[in-house]
Amino acid sequence: MDEKLLGQALQYHGLGLLYSLKAEHQKQPSASLLASLDRKQHRDPEIKDAEFQKRVCTFIGRKSDMLFKSLSEEEKNRRRHDHEIIDDGYAIMPPLETFLDGPSHLRRGHFYKSLRPNDCVSGVVLSVLENGLRIQLLCVDKGCARDIDDLEIQAFCPVKELPKLYPNESALDAFQEKDIVRGIVLAVSEESEKIIISLHEKAIPDKNIYPRIGLITEQEFPVHYRRKKQIEGMPFNEVLHSILGFNNTGNVKALVEQLGIQEDSSYMRYLAGLHIPENEYAEGLRKWQSQKLAYHSVAQGVDMFKSGKFLEALQFFNRALQIDTENVEALVARGALYANNENFNHAVKDFEAALSINPNHKNAKKYLIETLLAFGKTCEDKRNHTEAAVHYCQVLKLDPGRVEARDLLEACQRLMYFILLQDEHKIKKEGDSEASVLSKSADKLRQLIQEDKKQEMNLQLVNMKKKFKKRSFLLSYRTKKQRRQSAGSSEKSKRRKRSDSSSSSSSSEDRRRHKKESRY
8 A cells, every 4th residue: 555645544543544444454653653643743634523533533544545545656657648739539628626615724725735746847036036946836737736826826936957058147137026827846845834846857757758847828827727717607517518628438448448447446445356258248238139139030030031021030030130130040041041032142242251150160151152042053053163263262162171162163264265265266167258259359449449540541641632632822922923924014014115216206206396396
């Protein structure tokens, strides 16, 4: 047992709890525990009822081995690992004292008793002194969550415990009033109500677990403190239901894993030591009930099947599989129904599903082999020999000594080989006929090409003749025109000569006539 926790309980409940522990465990507590108990002053219980106090002490004494069980380091670290993450796996609530109207002096005294070195606290700087910082604490970041911002609890951080941001300046120059800081508790004095904290990283016990210390922002406050600022007088039940993690169906499992509690743990000693088989838990019992109801539906379906009422039987089998999807008997019965109606595809699927659940089920394997053989013969009737061979191979895989399947497979393979040879011969024959057709068509094509060439040459000759005739006509026309023009020009020249000669003779006569006249 954890002597520290036990000592706190003894200090509170006094000798009544000590007598109950002795009576229950039949042994004296350790000497160190009794010595510390003698040195401490007992507090008067808040409830004065002696009978009630006696029952409480008796209960604690009986359950002390479970209540004061020591935690391993791994369990302690797991319980301390939820300092800054909003985990919607469960509800992170403000401290319970936020919703209670407790006296301030009692809350203040309890805080000084519960605060321990290495706890992480956050607060605001009240003043910057020559020898350090005076800080008002607002909340506990790591440790027991408390609502203390109204208690005006102050802490002191010496200069030597402040980080130096600049090498040539004082560490105090980096801080001013109303700065939000986070630090590690170094020492707590319950009598003088003094708390010494450190803002230096060297004071962090484990950087992987603790949050960042020093100057922080309002967004870095712990979750429970931020939610306390948001509730604004809301009652506990309303705040609880407003948190997403509380409505999460897996919040119990998340809390069990977070706290390291076994799911079957109990503070009732009989139940704590009772071993309950796994099949008797709620899930196991539910599965057993489903199987029982499914088997009843399968029995009704089999009766319908035997009576020839196939549709009603199928409905019962489907209902059984809806209740229990892994009911092998329902799968086998429905597969047999499908096979009886020659619905071989669905029958094979059901038998294979049954064998995947229970590979040793005899009827499932037997019916599957018979169905595959019938399926293969049906495929052969439809001339689908490839699929038939696949089904026969599946039968031999299930039962290598099945002679019928081997004979059918060999016959199917021979038939497939014969069909393949026929196809090859047919293809070859068709290829030869295609070659002859191609040669004939090639000859015809050549002939057509030659005919086209002859027609084209004839057309060219005709065109050349037409062009020649046209050219000869033009030449004859031009020669005739030239001749006409030359004949016309010669006539004109003769006429001019005649006119010139006549004009010259007339002029000579005129001259003679003039001379005669002049003589007279």
